[in-house]
Amino acid sequence: MTEITTMHYLIVAAALFMIGTIGVLARRNVIIILMSIELILNAVNLNLVAFSRLYGLHGQVFAIFVITDAAAEAAVGLGIIIAFFRNKETVNVDEIDLLKW
Amino acid sequence: MTPVATTFFFYFLAFMAIVSAIAVITRRNPVHAALSLIVTLLSLAGFYLMLYAPFVAAVQIVLYAGGIVVLFLFVIMLINLEQNIREYQFNKQWIVGTLAAMALGGLLLFVFRQGRDAFPPVFYQGFRTLEGYNTQQIGIALYGQYMFPFEIASLLLLVAIVGAVVMAKKRI
Numbered sequence: 582m583t584e585i586t587t588m589h590y591l592i593v594a595a596a597l598f599m600i601g602t603i604g605v606l607a608r609r610n611v612i613i614i615l616m617s618i619e620l621i622l623n624a625v626n627l628n629l630v631a632f633s634r635l636y637g638l639h640g641q642v643f644a645i646f647v648i649t650d651a652a653a654e655a656a657v658g659l660g661i662i663i664a665f666f667r668n669k670e671t672v673n674v675d676e677i678d679l680l681k682w
Numbered sequence: 683m684t685p686v687a688t689t690f691f692f693y694f695l696a697f698m699a700i701v702s703a704i705a706v707i708t709r710r711n712p713v714h715a716a717l718s719l720i721v722t723l724l725s726l727a728g729f730y731l732m733l734y735a736p737f738v739a740a741v742q743i744v745l746y747a748g749g750i751v752v753l754f755l756f757v758i759m760l761i762n763l764e765q766n767i768r769e770y771q772f773n774k775q776w777i778v779g780t781l782a783a784m785a786l787g788g789l790l791l792f793v794f795r796q797g798r799d800a801f802p803p804v805f806y807q808g809f810r811t812l813e814g815y816n817t818q819q820i821g822i823a824l825y826g827q828y829m830f831p832f833e834i835a836s837l838l839l840l841v842a843i844v845g846a847v848v849m850a851k852k853r854i
Contacts (some may be wrong), residue, residue: 584689591794592794596787597699599784600707602782603707603780606778606780607707607780608707609771610766611711612712612757613707615723616707616716616719617706620706623726626738627726627729627746630729633735634735636822640821642823644735644821644827645737645820645824648745648833649839650835650838651775652749652839653842654842655750657846659753659850660847664850666761671765
């Protein structure tokens with residue numbers, strides 16, 4: 582067994598980022614798309630903390646800012662979903678086309 | 683001699699994180715997806731502990747697994763998804779999207795392979811002596827060097843609270 586280096590963490594973060602991107606691009610349910618965005622943000626956080634192991638504390642501070650952003654984004658996004666569901670009774674993104682002309 | 687337990691826990695947590703992340707994007711029922719998301723977030727908290735970041739690990743558990751996922755579960759239970767569960771879950775361009783994401787993953791692996799010698803071979807040594815003071819150091823950095831971004835983050839949270847209330851309210 583080899584020692585765990587920064588590269589191992591980067592590969593795990595890249596895999597999570599890729600899975601999140603697939604979720605955003607391929608799913609129809611808008612709640613699952615928001616969860617995939619959370620996966621992407623978490624992959625970035627793992628990168629930041631892994632680099633903070635190499636270069637000092639700043640990565641961890643940035644990870645906390647990213648978590649704050651994720652909380653704000655989830656609150657507003659879920660509010661939009663509730664408002665939209667009240668109007669159109671659907672959560673499928675291919676039926677959310679009010680702004681398409 | 684390399685520590686065996688660290689290696690074992692790394693691969694265990696990586697397996698848990700990736701399998702449950704795949705479950706998040708493939709489950710039909712959004713409640714199951716949210717529960718899988720909790721497993722991913724807890725595995726990432728384990729990674730943060732292994733990387734000498736106990737404060738970020740605690741924030742991850744309390745704020746993500748305890749706050750954001752519960753918000754998701756509330757919204758899933760507020761809106762009626764029974765119609766949606768019976769429908770087809772993937773949109774028309776899912777093959778193209780998956781291939782594009784795979785290409786992105788391949789590009790990332792190529793870049794990592796090309797640049798693997800660019801990192802310093804030794805870890806930052808400050809954590810080894812100050813490991814017990816991680817939270818204190820983050821607090822000093824947040825209220826000292828990162829004061830302005832901290833204030834902007836608080837303003838962002840205020841705007842998000844007002845925005846969420848405005849969005850979810852029936853009439854203002």
